[in-house]
Amino acid sequence: MDPIVFDWLSLIVRWIHVITGIAWIGSSFYFMWLDAHLTKPNPPRERIEGEIWMVHSGGFYLTEKRKLVPGEVPPDLHWFKWEAAFTLITGLLLLVLVYYLSAEVYLIDRTVADIGPATAIGIGVATLVVGWLIYDLLWISPLAARHESWATVLSCLLLAGAAYGLTQVFGGRGAFIHVGALIGTIMVINVWVRILPAQSAMIAATEAGREADYGRGLKAKQRSVHNNYMTLPVLFIMISNHYPMTYGHPYNWAILLALFAVGAGVRHYFNLRNRGVRNRWLIPVAAAATVALAVATAPRVDDDAIAEADDGEPVAFAQAHATIRFHCTSCHSANPTHESFDKAPNGVVFDTPADIKERAGRILARTVVTKTMPLGNETEMSDEERLLLGRWIYQGAKIDGE
């Protein structure tokens, strides 16, 4: 595909994905908030479960939550469904555009698993399909009906298994995005397969003059609560590809799960607060856990290894330069020769010695410490070469004659 066409296509799809995602998650937050803030009408009125006055953008709103009278069909019922549908459609398109069309670059890391694009894409698609089936079967099973907390624990364990498994077959970035895509797919199918049909059945019942089965409504609400807890973790995953210290870490799956727990914990705090319960420790614990995670996973340059590799001889710039030319400039050049890039990724070029020296700190971070460059280790850079660059940078990143 023409690179310009590709970039614009990707821009448009990503833009729509973010917009519909905001609309969807926004309404998820809003309805959780609404449900928690409704008050019983005083004096009680028939079929009114709760009501609330709100003021927003210069207007006053009176909203009530009510059960339908058999035979009553609201004339103009607004459904919240297209936000979710378009988030999924655009999300899957992005997955194909970014990760499947350039599987060699973004999905596969041959130092993790030596698989080809077809296998990788097959695993990716299967994860989404099988993952949702397992989740759904679990939550319609008697176990979930009788022991909701056990089903929750089991779901978390299964998710942990998926995260671990994916990091064993894909590069970190590809693994993370598939965990995110799996969660996102579950969330959208929850809306379309579990929540909307339950709502339709309730309307059909009242239309036929019967009392709606509000038990179905409660089941639908359970899925909606799941979705609500998954919002913050999934948002982290969507921005995670900017943070190589997470997906590029040897324990990337554990970092992902820890941040998942932090996100869900913060969401829990807000859900409790909405119900009038002030939990004092959730936010401090989430904050402390994030700091602890940052400290525990702080990429340490293997100073010892660099020192050990040091034979007392200064590394000549020519050696560092040759390494970079071999492993980096196919992409990081004003005129890249790599087929997937028509311009330097992130504007980072290593064409001149000055370009290289200027970015020595980032070269250390990406190549020596997190080993997330070269991308997908396509050029099979060895540890010795990484240490060579590390030594050159430690010795002051000197260009000959300095």
Ligand code: HEC
């Ligand atoms: C196959 C293409 C490819 C190769 C080869 C490659 N990179 Fe990158 N690089 C990228 C892409 C794509 C990005 C932007 C995404 C990202 O940051 O992960 C990037 C971003 C960067 C950044 C900027 C982001 C930051 O963290 O500051 C640096 C620095 C970098 N690469 C260094 C290197 C070095 C050093 C090498 C060689 C050892 C290298 N890259 C090889 C594709 C490549």
